[in-house]
Amino acid sequence: MSEENTENVNQTESEERATLVAARESSERIWEDINSGDVSRYRILTGDRPTGFLHIGHYFGTLKTRVELQNKGIDTAVLIADYQVITDRENIGNVREYVLNLVADYLAAGIDPTRSTIFCHSQVPAIHEMLVIFLSLVTEAELHRNPTVKAELEASKQSMSGLLLTYPVHQAADILCARANLVPVGRDQLPHLEQTRVVAKRFNKRYPERDAAGSKVKDSRGVLPMAQALLSSGGAIILGTDGQKMSKSRHNTVELKATADETAAIIKKAVTDSDRVITYDPVSRPEVANLLLIASLCTGEAPEVLAERIGDGGGGALKKLVTEALNDHLAPHRDRRAELMEDEGYLWSVLKEGNEKIADLGADTLRQMKHAMGMDYGL
Incomplete structure (x- = not known):
């Protein structure tokens, strides 16, 4: 240069x-x-x-x-x-x-x-x-x-x-x-x-x-x-399910119009890591931390508290928690959305x-x- x-x-x-x-x-x-x-x-x-x-x-x-x-x-x-x-x-x-x-x-x-x-x-x-x-x-x-x-x-x-x-x-x-x-x-x-x-x-x-x-x-x-x-x-700011920037073009999102079952299927495929002990570490474990953050935003509980509750339950327990929290939190939005879409x-x-x-x-x-x-x- x-x-x-x-x-x-x-x-x-x-x-x-x-x-x-x-x-x-x-x-x-x-x-x-x-x-x-x-x-x-x-x-x-x-x-x-x-x-x-x-x-x-x-x-x-x-x-x-x-x-x-x-x-x-x-x-x-x-x-x-x-x-x-x-x-x-x-x-x-x-x-x-x-x-x-x-x-x-x-x-x-x-x-x-x-x-x-x-x-x-x-x-x-x-x-x-x-x-x-x-x-x-x-x-x-x-x-x-x-x-x-x-x-x-x-x-x-x-x-x-x-x-x-x-x-x-x-x-x-x-x-x-x-x-x-x-x-x-x-x-x-x-x-x-x-x-x-x-x-x-x-x-x-x-x-x-x-x-x-x-x-x-x-x-x-x-x-x-x-x-x-x-x-x-x-x-x-939350990441996509692949650990990269969440973007419509990357197809790594959970759309607001998704059903509860569709949400579960998407979260099930989300990237985590091989460590069964769940901890909130955005620097060393960004994918796991991202899922904990999503659950935290839905429940109002700190991600560290959620991680401690899961303990050594592994990625399966983490994804189950996130799916339930997300579906519960978005249920009113989705119900209202469906009602609105009936009246174009x-x-x-x-x-x-x-x-x-x-x-x-x-x-x-x-x-x-x-x-x-x-x-x-x-x-």
Whole structure:
């Protein structure tokens, strides 16, 4: 590696560390606000790509947190990012089925459509018009440097498409269209959010907010909000049944729609080790520790306590415990989910209402943007 390239890498790593430190400090302050009930100024955007069915990793990692934030009174928008399915794959599967099931799982988990807004970004025209504007604010080099784009490209094992390259800008359009100023993310997603902040900052600087007469608004913070990251306050990260990262594409998940018998069959095949004495050791025994963590999340008991109870019962006793705990814990969700899936008309109506709400909000934001740009011609 040349000296120049080494300097660039070091600079990038330094910038990423600084971004992470700032995000952690900001998140701590925001969590203090949330826990004290001071939430009126926050609007959250969160969501999923409909590339398959939600699994227990989503349930323990994000769904429960979304419900918690909603129940604390935060204005929450939940995005089903259906156009993002085509960013890195040719076979998009049955997107309609995946979208319907996402809505069912959201509602079954406790997302309340009277307090949160569920929407598909393919149904919000303003998002895609904003994307055109935002692409004028970033350089090709910046897009190529985004580490998440690099990771997505490597995972897809396909050529870089224009849509994949502009993926972070598309996400910026999602966030800013909904006028969200708070986005729950993991540390690996910080570069995406930083791209959103860059886009908003550049737009606000290039196109200052103007009043009805066309004059610049004094002391304006800009047309677009500056979104902040909300790093997890401890959401669980669980591995797949093969000991690797839980992922729909790896087929190592327990889907929320799975039956009790299907869950038992999946857990039975989960990787453990040859030591019959069960201990909670995430470093030396990650697969065993992962199963204990799942049982702990379901029962509320510490994984160390569960391990001691199993003792020398071996992997069979561990898997039996996990299966029973998981099926008991998910039973209410699955019952509610099955009930919801019996009324597809209701699920689509929830989505339709959410689409219309965000479409109106996005259209209003776009009007403000065009006014600042001098592109509102009154036609």
